[in-house]
Amino acid sequence: MSKKRRVFDINFDDVPAVETPQVDPVVAPSPAPEGRRGPMATAITENADAVTARQSAEAAIRAENDALAHEHVRLKRAGLITDLIPLDLVDTTKLTRDRAPGRDEEMDDLKISIRDIGLSNPIRVEKNGDRYELIQGFRRLSAFRELFEETGDEAFAKIPAGINASGEDLQNLYRRMVDENLVRRDVSFGELARLAISYRCQDPNIESYDRAVEILYASSGRQKRSYIKSFVRLVNAIGDDLLFVAAMPRALGLRLVKLVEDQPDRIEVLLSELRARPDRDDVAEQAILQSFVASGGTTKTKTEVRKTAKSTFKMTRPEGVVKCIAADGRIELQLDRDFSGLERKRLEASVQAFFDELDGEG
Template identity: 45%
Template sequence: MSKKRRRVFDIDMPEEQEAPRPGGPRISSLEPRRGPMASAVRENADSLRDRAETEQAIRAENDALAHEYVSLRNQGLVLQRVPLGEIRTTKLVRDRKSVGAEDLEDLKTSIAQIGLSNPIQVEAAGDGYELVQGLRRLSAFRALAAENPDGGYGTIPAVVLGQGESLEGLYRRMVDENLVRTDISFAEMAALARSYAESEATAADTTDEAVDALYGSVGKQKRSYIRAFAKLLTVLERHLQHPQAIPRALGLAVRKRIEAEPETLADLQRALVTGGARDAAGELEILKAYVGQGEAAPDPAQDTFPVGNDAPRAGKSPRKARTTFQVHSPRGAAKCTASMGRLELKLDADFTTMDRRKLEAAVQQLLAMLDD
């Protein structure tokens, strides 16, 4: 059987050319290719890094804001709503008498209609707060809360001072605000100065030092008036029921007569004690009678203050001559004061209950005896 031979042909084939890729350059097949999982991991790592950087920036900003808030709060520049039950009024002696319900009606109406325009000021104190400024506003809120428990008056807008300010600084905050009030009286300011001087927690040892410490921002003349009222309260505070109602001129006149005629003080104290319960107008009448009822009270601008300087100013009239003496009678001791154009008799008796004809006859007899 014959074998067929297989013929082999040598054929030269051209080199294969890679087809061009549309839309971009050729990518070398030698570069490593990233799978879908690797790409996802890389993208997630980048996202986590960006998020961490953002959170770090936010934390830094929050820390800066927190430090700024604490600084502003300690300076009393941050407004908060403070529960009424956490506010105490015991640390500072208040510069005004207790607030009566009738004095709050207008303020309560204003708060109910438009809210509190001026927040109170308190100091952080342990588990609560101590009032620095705003006794009337706090009293009005407490009254509104009692009248309307569901009216939203359980908290009050307040500027909260941080702990650490000196007692002297707290007193000055209270006083400086109240100096702009038109209803703050000299007696109230003087009473506060006396309490300040008596406190062991303050540096003032005398009332004069207390006046300078508390009222350093007011004029020298006004401070002299406060000192005069402080001296007046020293001898009359236990006998006065409405010292805050005493006008400046009347208080200065009373103080000057006590200074010039100390023997008349007992009579004034007795008149205030025997007067019993009275309103402010009744008490003022007693004081006016003491300095001369019917005469205009001296003008403070022409008084020689500070108290104790009795020398008349140049160009001013000297003090009017006055004679005082006592006459004893079955009704008691009668205080008599005689001056130019005036004769005054003071006796612990109600002359309005006496027969007018008897009074006229007695006066006529007195004048007839004086003419003789």
Template identity: 35%
Template sequence: MAKRKRLSGPLQDFLTTSETHSAPASSTAPIARVAGDASVSAALEEVSRELSSARDEGRLVVRLALDTIDAAWLMRDRAHPGTADEPDFSALIDSLRRNGQRNPIEVVDMGAGRYGLISGWRRLTALRCLHDETGDDRFATVLAFLRQPKSSEEAYVAMVEENEIRLGLSYYERARIAAKAVEAGVFPSSKLALQSLFATASRSKRSKIGSFLSLYRVLGDNICFPQALNERLGLALVKALEANERAGAQLIEHLKSACPDSFEAEQRLLSDFVNTVENSTESVRAPSTPPVSEALAPSPDTENSVSNPAEEVCPGIFLSQKGGKLQLSGPAVNPVFRDRLEAWLRKNTDT
């Protein structure tokens, strides 16, 4: 068999060159380079616009150092964010320890590298607790949405609504933030504060918050565990304070002297106080009736008026009528009762 000849000469040189050397890069036409540069520039501008829009609309999440967040930028709707002894707060700390932060807080840019906290006080506090405990750098920062509220009213509404969704406030805490917002001049009246802060709540729920508002005006921040004050006990306290105008000062004195160290102890103190007031109210006798001779003595306008004796329509409140006049009297007729009666009349007589 004839041997095959190996390739040699120019063809072999060509094949060897193509295998061992790269072909020179083809030159790009100037018009193509200009078009490419314009495309890159347009893409960068689009990204810049989107980032700017996200920042303005509060859709931009940033990572911020914990010590740049001012939690006191707004008056908080909670009395305190929580302690390690509370099951809910302890569960939050454990979740952050295992999984890190999943939901950003909300802040506003105050300038100079400082940020005001709108919502997320519990998450911020839990991260600070973890960083103090472990010194781990992953707990030294917090994920946050940069919001730009148009007004202080909008900022307060955002704070309250976020807490209502995540972990509902107690009625006392709701009343407290409404009162504080009015005191700070954020809203001109309690009515507007309730309507704005709890716009999504039902009418009956806002009415209950209004009842707790009268309770907060009497007791203020003397309640140590407002988050644990349930609806039933709170409304019983409202009724007890309305039945005895001196009961508010007495209850504050009891709270200060007892200094309950747990919500269970405070609940017992409040329940005992309500029972004491109810028992004392039941023992109050109706006003003594006038002598028969005085009752039968005709008055100058007897022929033109109709009258009836005072009747206790509810504990501590007596109703009497003379002619076209109705009179309320009794130990429960105090300024708080008057304000509530006036509000009820205005609401139910509007046409």
């Protein structure tokens, strides 16, 4: 039986033998060169670097946001934040305005200026929930509202406004409004007095009306504050029967308040005179007050209060129906006819004949 040949027997007779080097067991093999790292180690290192970079970026963003938030709060407290506020979101109920009743005579000039060059001085408001409460700028707000109503232009639907921080002290709000409006030449002592009365009624910590005047008008001179206090006493004495206190001259007001305080029992006489003319204008009211002062507090010869009884009847004339009204101190004849064209002498003669007939001398 023949001997089997091993498959892996290779004849290397022609290859010289290689001597195997001897390795010292005490000496450790050299480490692998740096930079040759496995893919897992590389991925871990890159991920750690990315996390560090992201954390640094987030910290920088948070620091910037905190700085912006603090700056926003600072600007808001200083009233330096400005925005465009819709007109229908602005209320005017928190502060009583020191404005005379009726339309401002300079409103048209202000509207022309706003149309031509815009609003150079924004109004001031305080945030109140979803709405805003006006602090300063009543005339500017009124001008914008009139312009929007007249033109329908959306440019006037919103008004530039400085937004104050909410919760500012009521005294500071009134002082801001007062100091802004004291530069107005047409502001009257009656208006200033009513503003002081309103302020004291709103703030329970103000012990008197005089104290309210001292606080609100601290920027004014002592003499002016004294005048305002006098008008405060006058308004409190006469009340709502004084319809046009804003139009009252200073001299008349001072004389009137002295007379009312010296003769408090005569107030009812004055009130009766005022109430007898509910349809009066400012000129008629001043005439009543002047007459009261000139007479020393007696507008009538009799001491009792004037009675309000009157007689009314109608007469038929060829020109139409004449309505006659007779009351204490006045008589009226109302007819749809123009009497202004009558000759003055003829009119005087007719009136004289009328009174002669009344007195039984005709």
